[in-house]
Amino acid sequence: MTGNEKLKALKALLDSLSFRDLTLTLDLLVTGAVVYFYASSLMMAGAQQLASGVWISQLLIKVVGVSIALSIVSQLLLELVSDGDVDKPMDEREKQVSLVGNKYALWTLQAGICFAIGQYALEQNGLGVAERTALPFFTLHIMVGAFLLAELVNYATQLIRNRMVTRYG
Template identity: 50%
Template sequence: MDNDNKLKAFLDSLSFRDLTITVELLITGYILYFYATELLSASTVMRADPSWVSGLLLKVIVISIIVSIAGRALLVFVSDDNVDKPLDERQRFIALAGLKPAYWVLQSGVCIAIFQYTAEAHGWPQGATIAVPFLALHILVVSFLLAELVGYGTQLVQAHKGASYG
């Protein structure tokens, strides 16, 4: 079986809900990749410039809106009117199952960011030793994106396992 047939067989095996979650996972992964690439490729002077950081956050927001709209349009195109159907009970339970680990990742990131901000503000040596301006903000953004990835990934795993919590 060649790669085109494998891809077609994989896509045929997915339910519309699984396909939707997969598209959202890929979009979020791309946004995280874009953010990390831009941040790591920036010079030290650029990372210290508040207007550059604001511009990066604005780019992330604009890209996420554009890519999300394009992904949604693609799903509407291939959906056969499945986009507007409400989730059934099993799908709702799977969506809820994805929230718990996602919230743990987000809460951890928020706590780390608050600690990092406090350490920077008070000059504590316990803070992160890397000198990245606005590190607490970057931790928040990355933790949000990671939480989304974990939530989508958990939903896909739960759906694949056929698990239903009730």
């Protein structure tokens, strides 16, 4: 593919993007950044920090803070480029796609919660991962991870479904 063809393909892609696609892409990026912040904080933490309930609580507060700050920035960006589209409600197809995204997000969250319950039960019997690793709050991390993963699945599913339905076959 030549440079000119790539440019044409990019223009066609941007032309086919709806405001909803743009919103979902930004939401996906924000959630990805939050996941990166949470995971990198855990990986860089020492064993003493990981075992501290206070440190974990502070980390969770920071995660919420980062999430709110990034959401505000993304909303401001959308407001700037929207041309009034921000206030428009979703149409019937977008609502259906949103429901599909919510369904897969719920499944992800339920799987994560089941996994956390299993880990908790094992931990209470001295068989859990937390007993053998330096992650005493492993059950909590599973739940936070499931929540974040569910958000990623929700936005990614909606983006994919939107692209599937609007591309010419």
